[in-house]
Amino acid sequence: SLTAGIVGLPNVGKSTLFNAITKAGAEMANYPFATIDPNVGMVEVPDARLDRIQEVVPAKKIVPTTFEFTDIAGIVKGASKGEGLGNKFLENIRQVDAIVHVVRAFDDDEITTVSGKVDPIEDIQTINLELSIADLDAVNKRLGKVQRAAKGRDKDALAELAVLEKIQPVLESGKAVRSIDFDKDELKIVRSLFLLTSKPVLYVANIAEDDMADPENSKYYKTIKDFIAKDDPNAEVLGISAETEEEIAELEDADKKDFLEAEGIEEPGLNRLIRSSYKLLGLETFFTAGGPETRAWTFKKGMTAPQCAGIIHSDFERGFIRAETVSFADLDEKGSMQAVREAGKLRSEGKEYVVQDGDIIEFRFNV
């Protein structure tokens, strides 16, 4: 499954955020025996649609879908030159599908920073520079090979050469490959290069508890947002207080509600982090209902009905016949399966159907 890796300089709050994630994950009712890598934190994806489906088509239990975060060991300056745990750090980033970049955005004299001051922009640049240098190395090596092949007028080599030549100056200026616009064919080549700065990024500003209800009140958060809008326009920024999230994750449900109310927020920041990371990876949700459980399933945007059937069970994909489908919006509006049918909103979809976020599906298949 796809995973988002948590990175950041030392003492910015990465472990605190990761602890909040594992504590929230430990509460999961449906996965009591999940044994996982200590560097992986599994959480349920909060989705209010599940409750509404359960209301309309009651089942014994609700099973949310899950998402994984990976804790990536601390970076040091010079990682791209193999200093400290540098090589391992870059290798770990290579393995994840998206990056959650935690940035210190709170004042606390007791907690030192690498640079001796709180300077989120410098912090962001420090990490991104290491990633750009590592990518630039890879691109330059590849350029050498491809240039030789392109001399022979090899069509693929020429296409790759053009992409590499588009990427090189951007990396040299310290910017991320994801900030470049590519067409479809170019994108295919870019993907084959597995570059670190082509991965989607979510910046998490670790803000003070006092600013949690309204991150815009944090001067650091604003600075980060303005900077990212210019420097890394295809990335997103979230304001979260890691320490508070860890406290929230430890509370019982009833206390949680009181705590959130007192803080003046509707839901834990962790929920926003989970949803944003999910979206960042191009993930969507379909549902199954009407059996023993009302359940959410994760799929990659663009997957067809048989492929989605295969997520539940490979037999479902092999023997796929049809997908009896209703959109969440229609179920929500009609309020019962019978009303959905009477309104002609129950669709019988075939092999080519591209599943949409929010579809509630009953698969018909041969065994």
Ligand code: GDP
């Ligand atoms: P890491 O090195 O990035 O993993 O950072 P840690 O999560 O270990 O945090 C470093 C220190 O900062 C710890 O003492 C945390 O308790 C503290 N810390 C983390 N988040 C916050 C926060 O939101 N506010 C304050 N005041 N301290 C925090």
